[in-house]
Amino acid sequence: MNLNTDMTVNRITDEIWEIPMSEKPGMLVPARIYATEGILQAMDSGVFDQVTNVACLPGIRRYALCMPDGHWGYGFPIGGVAAFDVQDGVISPGGVGYDINCGMRLIRTDLTLADVQPYLEKLMTELFRKVPAGVGASGFVRLSREDFGRVMTHGAKWCVERGYGWHRDLVRMEEGGCIEGADPSIVTDHALQRGINQLGTLGSGNHYLEVQVVSNERIFDPVTAAALGITGHEQIVVMVHCGSRGFGHQVASDYLKVFEKAMRRYGITVKDQQLACAPFRSPEGQDYFSAMNCAANTAFANRQVITHQIREAFATVFGRSAEALGMELVYDVAHNIAKVERYAEGELVVHRKGATRAFGPGSPELPETFRQTGQPVICGGSMETGSYLLVGTDQAVRDTFGSTMHGAGRTMSRAQAKRTVRGEQLQLQMKKRGIVVKAVSMSGLAEEAGLAYKNISEVVESVARAGIIRKVLELRPIGNIKG
């Protein structure tokens, strides 16, 4: 087997690979990578280096994990999962990522492809107008400092109370769209200033809003699909990928600085400065956790306001209310977050960075709505290929701290993609293939070309065979809004 590492990588099963503790001095647990052999061989050397660095962090339990969409990231690999004991373990901003509570949202409709096709251009124009996108974009919601504080503490709940969306949306979000223990007083003024005008904005990079169609022949589990509101027949859905924008970015930057100093104070050494961390129980650790939760709630709120704007755009174009169009939320799930969860080892701080929670039907944490199906997992592919709706399993809870993959995962750097693809040409080609793209930046569009990403079907297949999700259905894009 030809891998991009000199380390010993042992095959545990066809989809689970383990790097033993003997491969790097200081490893406290083995590292495990979930991937088919093909995907493992394509993984960059950074994944092997970084996942074994994570395995050296104080208080880590069981394994440092990486999902099949994994690639090199800041300190931790993107696709990384690591759980630390709440008593003797650490919390690390690099294990969450700069975009705190970057996540996915899926909205169903009663519309079909035939209903939407004649109005697709008009719909995408209206969505592009109603959902501000691009670096530094401001939203339509004007907030006082007090109100922004409530967004930080109440998340999507604040939005719903202000008329941005429906009360029944809340049950269809991880944590009900509102994480407890967010204290706005420990957020810097700088972060507040950056975030206060960005509610309801998409952002840039790989963030997008996509109109998709359910491929009838690609419904793998019709019973679960129906339970989640998707019955097929070329049904139209809307997917949103975005996070906490400048606010979360500033929170991450602020605490990385704090943690670099704190590490010296607590005598913690790490393999890479980007793994800066602090004991979870320390004042610094608790402050970051609280500030991170402020950003996480802001991201839930951001996706909630965007949902409101999407519903308005559809209502305008189709001349019926969003309720009449059946625009119910399917689910909203984070893929950049740290959370305290209980496992066999006790209470752990589970870091998921480019990894999605995937609780199975047996999880008492899940609301009644999902106790039969398991928790929905939304995986966005590249804008040229498909996306997936999956559900978590009880095996994921046992094997991977209730975690799975989050998307296709890059194979090509942004710079390389820009050298290979021209945005204008890509937009034209996609139009010919029936995908209408509205983009703020043409170079940004080129960076997100499908050829820069792994084959999402193979990535999904890895985790399906490993038993840490069940496949529900695949979605195909027909319209995309990009920052």
Added chain:
DNA sequence: ATGTGC
């Protein structure tokens, strides 16, 4: 990801 640099 990001007022895409301290």
